[in-house]
Amino acid sequence: MGSAFQALAIPEELSRGRTVMRRYLSIGGLLSLGLIAGMTVTIADERDREERIPQGKSNVGAERNVAGDRTEEYYELFEVLADTVDQIERNYVEPIDRRELMEAAIKGMLSKLDAHSGYVPPEEVERFNTSVNSEFGGIGITVTVREGQLTVVSPLVGTPAYRAGVRAGDRIVEIDGESTRGLLLNDAVKLLKGRNGTQVRLGVVHEGEVERQEYRITRGVIQLDTVYGRRRKADDSWDFMLDEDQGIGYIQINTFTARTTDEIRTALSKLRKRDFQGLVLDLRFNPGGLLTSAIEVCDMFIEKGEAIVSTKGRNVETEVWKASGKGRFRDVPIAVLINRYSASASEIVSACLQDHQRAVVVGERSWGKGSVQNVINLEGGNSVLMLTTASYHRPSGKNIHRFPDAEESDEWGVQPDDDFEVKLTAEETFRLILARRGRDVVGDADDVAVGDDEFIDRQLRRAVEYLTQKIAAPDAA
Structure with missing residues (x-):
């Protein structure tokens, strides 16, 4: 019904190695459970290797051959992928961006998996992180667009907007001197959000009134009650x-x-x-x-x-x-x-x-x-x-x-x-x-x-x- 400047929380990040993995449970937005790193994978590989070696026998040579065959297969498959990208880039009837090709390949691989596996491209990472983190800079209101006008559904209790006196039903007619008439909801959210400690100037008309009020609100860390x-x-x-x-x-x-x-x-x-x-x-x-x-x-x-x-x-x-x-x-x-x-x-x-x-x-x-x-x-x-x-x-x-x-x-x-x-x-x-x-x-x-x-x-x-x-x-x- 509207958009809330709200987000979900993750615990303090811990990492071992360069790859950071966080386990989550959700049907939509994902929430952090913990972190797994390269050491976990290494331990699993070692355990798998021990299980493949019969007790009391050495199988090092055979194991190296299996590993070598697997590595060679990877190289061959990656070469096919690289050749395909190269051919499309050089010979397709219209120019196409290389990154678009690679992201399409990633999504194609994930389409073979379950519905909950997915890829978040760079342009969507900020929104994804906002849905995961419980803290972000904002003024703390839920808004919607009614008859082309940005309207406050409700301030969030204890937030800068709440303390400033912004009310449910208020029409935000200006943000930092710019009219909000016809402004898309997502664009309005971007203007209202910002770094903690920065200020935003709002032109507001309270419900049932005609006179415009001006609020200068300092953005704070917004946390949504769960x-x-x-x-x-x-x-x-x-x-x-x-x-x-x-x-x-x-x-x-x-x-x-x-x-x-x-x-x-x-x-x-x-x-x-x-x-x-x-x-x-x-x-x-x-x-x-x-x-x-x-x-x-x-x-x-x-x-x-x-x-x-x-x-x-x-x-x-x-x-x-x-x-x-x-x-x-x-x-x-x-x-x-x-x-x-x-x-x-x-x-x-x-x-x-x-x-x-x-x-x-x-x-x-x-x-x-x-x-x-x-x-x-x-x-x-x-x-x-x-x-x-x-x-x-x-x-x-x-x-x-x-x-x-x-x-x-x-x-x-x-x-x-x-x-x-x-x-x-x-x-x-x-x-x-x-x-x-x-x-x-x-x-x-x-x-x-x-x-x-x-x-x-x-x-x-x-x-x-x-x-x-x-x-x-x-x-x-």
């Missing part, structure tokens, strides 16, 4: 209590980033002070994110030593993550909400809590993404390769990934618990999106009102019914 409550308080902070009388809390996780764990801890601490007795964890429309964040969230709710998730890959060792036992909320009843747009890291959390019977899962079958992508910097970071290198598995061992030929009757994704499947119609899903979007708006502006206050969320209602019964009879199944 954890929302049910409603905003008078000071625009989130209220995480859904039902004060029953003591039912509500936490909505939009994506899993490096900041999500701390945000959830803060929300849970606020709920604990209000003596909450049950929790709705809303993972609907959550596309995934940082694997370590999903693991840390699970760790808050399950017992020490219980498996959270495992990953398996062709050239990486199988890893199993288990709970540390430091979680402080292992006895709170939980209802997890998912829908067909819940994917990847959100499926890890819902599957883990379901497998250990720490939560009931309410809603619809999830997306079904059980693969891990490495993000590999090419050309010193000027371009990026996203490559699927591993799969992840839930504690029960059941499959999550939905393969291209998968049927509805096959095992994939996360299914709601028995008696807790609540499918929404297309219209209900759309109204749910509008209702959630309306909660994002800070302030009251009729021109950009997008909420749906009359919508009845049947999935949330079912979760509350379960928690109400569980709180009243803790030992009931």
Whole structure:
């Protein structure tokens, strides 16, 4: 509906060697898990070599021959590629850029792989990094274009624009003295974003007024909250209590980033002070994110030593993550909400809590993404390769990934618990999106009102019914 000057977070980068690889989980924007470097590949090669040598025998000569044959084959194939590029450059009917040819070759190779592997060319790297990093220079507003005029949907709480007094519904008529009439949304975003500490001058007309106001706003580091409550308080902070009388809390996780764990801890601490007795964890429309964040969230709710998730890959060792036992909320009843747009890291959390019977899962079958992508910097970071290198598995061992030929009757994704499947119609899903979007708006502006206050969320209602019964009879199944 608009464009937010927002981004997702990655942890501190570590590198060994020249090639930096980061593992991610998401169906869209990718989020960092960690880094792999040349040493990992070397260890894998050595292990493969040991497995090929029969015990008690030396096979060095044969191994060298195999390696030599493989190297020769590579040279021959690269020569074919180089000759093809050369012929096209010299003899094709029209001139064509060499880089375009090479990028087309890269994309052609990746088209033979899964849908989550891909290539990010130099001209798209900045946007890609913005979608991955949680910090960037901006003023902190969500904008759209209405009737050819740049309009503020909502300021982000605590940002420079919010502190300056920019309101929902404001029309930005000028940016640094230039009219915004007819300006494309992406072009407006580029003008408003900038280095931290630099200043931008805005000409603004408040909703319902005609007089133009001028704001000089110093750009700051903008961080988007990944954890929302049910409603905003008078000071625009989130209220995480859904039902004060029953003591039912509500936490909505939009994506899993490096900041999500701390945000959830803060929300849970606020709920604990209000003596909450049950929790709705809303993972609907959550596309995934940082694997370590999903693991840390699970760790808050399950017992020490219980498996959270495992990953398996062709050239990486199988890893199993288990709970540390430091979680402080292992006895709170939980209802997890998912829908067909819940994917990847959100499926890890819902599957883990379901497998250990720490939560009931309410809603619809999830997306079904059980693969891990490495993000590999090419050309010193000027371009990026996203490559699927591993799969992840839930504690029960059941499959999550939905393969291209998968049927509805096959095992994939996360299914709601028995008696807790609540499918929404297309219209209900759309109204749910509008209702959630309306909660994002800070302030009251009729021109950009997008909420749906009359919508009845049947999935949330079912979760509350379960928690109400569980709180009243803790030992009931």
